[in-house]
Amino acid sequence: MIWRHAQTTLVLGAALILSACGFHLRGTGDVSVSDEWRTMHMVSNNPNSEFSREIKTRFAANGVEWQEDKSQANYQLVLGPERFSQRNLSLNAEARAAEFELTMRSTFSVRDQNGREIMPDTTGSVVKQMENDPRNVVGKAEEIRILKSEMRGELAQQILRRIAFFAASQDS
Numbered sequence: 001m002i003w004r005h006a007q008t009t010l011v012l013g014a015a016l017i018l019s020a021c022g023f024h025l026r027g028t029g030d031v032s033v034s035d036e037w038r039t040m041h042m043v044s045n046n047p048n049s050e051f052s053r054e055i056k057t058r059f060a061a062n063g064v065e066w067q068e069d070k071s072q073a074n075y076q077l078v079l080g081p082e083r084f085s086q087r088n089l090s091l092n093a094e095a096r097a098a099e100f101e102l103t104m105r106s107t108f109s110v111r112d113q114n115g116r117e118i119m120p121d122t123t124g125s126v127v128k129q130m131e132n133d134p135r136n137v138v139g140k141a142e143e144i145r146i147l148k149s150e151m152r153g154e155l156a157q158q159i160l161r162r163i164a165f166f167a168a169s170q171d172s
Helices: 002-020 050-061 137-171
Strands: 039-044 075-079 083-091 097-112 117-131
Antiparallel strands (some): 075 097
16 A cells, blocks of 8 residues: 555656656647648659658648649648758867757748749758767768758758748738
């Protein structure tokens, strides 16, 4: 009986501590897109790129149906290319990069069914920092690859949130 009471107290205490520090699980971040904005067509220079696929996946997870024929879509997402850059933030004692700043950007706009631009060119960007170990080049290259994939997902989510916010402001 005492053991069960101690377990319950421990679980409740852990839940209170986690909720007090602001912890929350990360997910797709359920973004609500109004019904009118649920059919879209993507215009992209490279529709089969990882970035375009990530955009389609994130939007589809939030109820957007992608149309191959732009005449069947209410809106067109005009997606610019993903641009990735890396710069040195600091140097170590041997004058080698100790930290990098990784930046991923893309410009996008939204047009209506008639091709009129209703959301002007907007740039989304994600910035991350990472430490560098010049002795572990292969490991750091893999870390950069993983970070690029995470950044691509964050950028796609950012674009979704911006469009959802714009759509909500147009509806009201």
